[in-house]
Amino acid sequence: MHIKTTKCNRFCLVASVTNHEVFNRPEAQASFEGLFRSFDPEVQFQYFKSFRRVRISFSDALAAAEARLRLHKTDFNGKEMRLYFAQSVHIGSPRLEPPKPDKQFLISPPASPPVGWEQSQDATPVINYDLLCAISKLGPGEKYELHTATPTTPSVVVHVCDDEHGDSSAPDDSDQDDKPRQPRPKIIQTRRPDFAPEVEQ
Template sequence: MQQSESGGGAATSEVQLNDQPNALIACKVPEEVFNEEQLKEQFEALFRAFDPSTSFQFFKSFRRVRINFTDALTAAEARVKLHKSDFNGKEMRLYFAQSVHIGSTRLEPPKPEKQFLISPPASPPVGWAQSLDAKPGINFDLLCAVSKLGPGEQYEIHSGTTNTPSVIVHVCEDDEDSEDETAEGGKRARPKIIQTRRPDNVPSVNQ
């Protein structure tokens, strides 16, 4: 039983070790490292002492360097010994390079229920159907009441309260002069727009 327990602990530590990243990110690296070849070699020698197969990726715009080791154990050892150490008169900070994956590591297409929002639109999701517009409601009581009204009469649909106004339907009066306003060809002439009369100029009274 003791051997099985020790074996299980080794397997657990191995899994935890494999989950750790095998790369470090050096932040706020001095600009001289990117410009001077000799200083760049000295910077690389610090990490090659832990792993001769270490590779480097220099990002001058961000003043950062990615250091890639062959295994996570070497990366952890280098981080423990070189983090916050002095290099070229400045403190060097090292952090583990994290790879963030949400779900799958591959880029997947959007969900089917959102694909119809893409331009140009893709095929609609399964089971999607065009919604039909509702039929307009016809108030037959209102039509019946209005049909019984004569020209100039009115019909109250909704009685007013202290908070809401009343709704009243007015029936238009017949135009007695419709025959006179009919233009040639049987078409009714367009009504003339009468301009608003300018008010009389009242002279001001000087006191």
């Protein structure tokens, strides 16, 4: 959005009038307008009763400045009248412009990637072939030390599980019929502890 700028309008004054007769009685309006017509005969008035303001447009900037200099904080029908130069508001464009797409890539999902954005490549996984070779040579019950212990760090050791049948070779189907199968271990559930509620008196 464009930044709006405010500057002073040298041809226009705004009068703050607390006297309601200026807005209701034609005689009071004629007396009020006569004060400013002495400085500029072509002066124009716009009355805003709800805001108790009168917009006074001059055809000459010098006449507006002189009227403001002589009539500011003067008495009008027993009430003080104050005069201010009107301000004109300027917005950069007559229509509302969309915001610059500097951070639109933060929207999920993004409308479009930012300029110069590229897809990052996934890192190649690190494969330790020495470790794989050492583990493949291990037999049941053997171990392989990956990291030697130091005074401040423990050692890292890989243990290979023992074979269920006592050897590393897989049993034949014919042997399975002759040998009795080992019973599966029974899972014993943990007994719930006894609970004796205590009633506080």
